Amino acid sequence: MLLGGRGLVGILDADITGPTIPKLLNLRGKELLAGPNGIKPVIGPLDVKVVSIDYLLPNDCxxxxxxxxxKTTAIKQFIGDIDWSRLDFLFIDLPPGTGDEPLTIAQSIPNITGAIIVTIPSEVSQIVVRRAVGFCRVLNIPIIGVVENMSGFVCPNCGVEVDLFMKGGGERIAVEMGLDFLGRIPLDKRLYEASDRGWIAYS
Amino acid sequence: MLLGGRGLVGILDADITGPTIPKLLNLRGKELLAGPNGIKPVIGPLDVKVVSIDYLLPNDCxxxxxxxxxKTTAIKQFIGDIDWSRLDFLFIDLPPGTGDEPLTIAQSIPNITGAIIVTIPSEVSQIVVRRAVGFCRVLNIPIIGVVENMSGFVCPNCGVEVDLFMKGGGERIAVEMGLDFLGRIPLDKRLYEASDRGWIAYS
Known part of the structure; x- marks a missing residue:
């Protein structure tokens, strides 16, 4: 596992109008400070380096x-003016859709390793995802694969699995578009609780 | 109920990079056609007039x-160049966040009746919602109230209600920000199935 092996990892929160990475990692209230080689990212759990516009806003409202x-200028600065130092991996979190944020990333970073496409297993979500796949193809960004989020729900009371959304949508879209299916993330109360609390599990 | 009374209703799908309204209303594959007074919206169930960029794209990918x-130009054309004719209500569906789409709407339409803020009951979503409320206040858009989506889940097997996300987030944020709480939409498999199929219920 990468994180267990302490690879040098950065996370760029490129969701400019809805930044949530600091909340998810329990890193709100920190500051981006200037250093000799540029602005220093916030250092999070496992020494992950985090940059988000959340750090530049005075309050929640x-x-x-x-x-x-x-937005484009902000993202370019997050790439160019931040002292990321050495990184093995830079994860970039993008908002849904194919607007300014992914376009700026695609045009600012040469040789992107690849995009991970996240969908929920509903047909409505798949419409958006198909266009995201088309976006990557037009811009020559390799697609690593498809992840199905909110996939199935095991009732904590009776243990029966319920598919809230139509089953298998993520896998179906991966097959249909010739992409690898990377896996499912279940609807699990513990996951959302951990997200709200900023808990992460690692060993 | 408004729709039952056949008020003249339009829906403008202002989610330019992730349009889903035609899918939700089972109105995909239709066309926007030119008429004597501008481009005519697609007519949907209950004579709802629908405009979406989905109608201008050659295919799903x-x-x-x-x-x-x-995006701004497209939205302005959807407002100005469409032959909406007489409308009692125009609903505008916006993507998450506070970017070009809501800003264009706010600056193009004087005297907006109000914004309905939709959240899921997680703290992570509330961060985005707080900023949306701030957006409305800066731009002097009245806020009609807050809706909590994905609120609670009744297991179809055992009947026990499970809160997948932390309970009451929508109501809490409404109280905290001095807004009306309009109600909850449960996590209900039938709802997502109807969305995928484009079924709507009306009498």
Whole structure:
């Protein structure tokens, strides 16, 4: 496992108008500070380096009322002006859709290793995902594979598994588009609780 | 009930890079056609008038690789160049966040009746929602209230209610920000099935 092996990992929260990475990693309230080689990312659990616009907003109610060109500038600065130092991996979290944020990433970073496409197993979500796959293909970004989120739910009371959304949508779209299916993330109360609390599990 | 009374209703799908309204209303594959007074919306169930960029894309895999200014132009055309004719209500579906789409709407339509804020009951979602409330306040858009989506789940096998996400988040954020709480939409398999099939219930 990568994180267990302490690879040098960065996370760039490129969801400019809905940044949530600091919350998920229990890293809110920190600051991006200037250093000799640029702005230093916040250091999180397992020494993960995190950059998010959340760190630049004075409080929870401050909206980022920015049109696309400003978002693009912010993302370019997050890539170019941050002292990421050496990294083995940089994960970039993007908002849904195919707008300014993924386009800026695609045009600013040469040789992207690949995109991981996340869907929920509903046909409605798959429409958005098909276009995201088309986006990667037009921009020559390799697709690592498809992950099905919110996949199945095991009732904590009776133990029976219920498919809230139509079953197997993620796998179906992967097969249909000639992509690898990477796996399912179940609807699990513990997962959402951990997300809200900023808990992560590692060994 | 408004729809039962056949009010003149339009729906503008302003989620330019992830349009889903035609799928939800079983109205995919239709076309926007020119008429004497502009482009005519697609007419859906209950005579609802629908406009979505989905109608302008050749197929499911065509991504909308547009930066903000193009999105803004599209939305302005959807408002100005469409022959909406007389409407009692125009619902505008927006993507998450506070980017080009809501900003364009706010600046193009004077005297917006109000915004309905939709959240899921997790703290992570509430961060995004707080900023959306801030957005409305900065732009002087009245807030009609808060809806909690994905709220509670009744197991179809044993009948016990499970809160997948932390309970009451929508109501809490409404109280905290001095807003009306409009209600909860449960995690119900039938709802997602109906969404995928484009079924709507009306009398």
């Amino acid at each position: 401050t909206p980022v009322i920015w049109r696309g060109p400003l | 065509t991504p909308v690789i547009w930066r903000g200014p193009l």
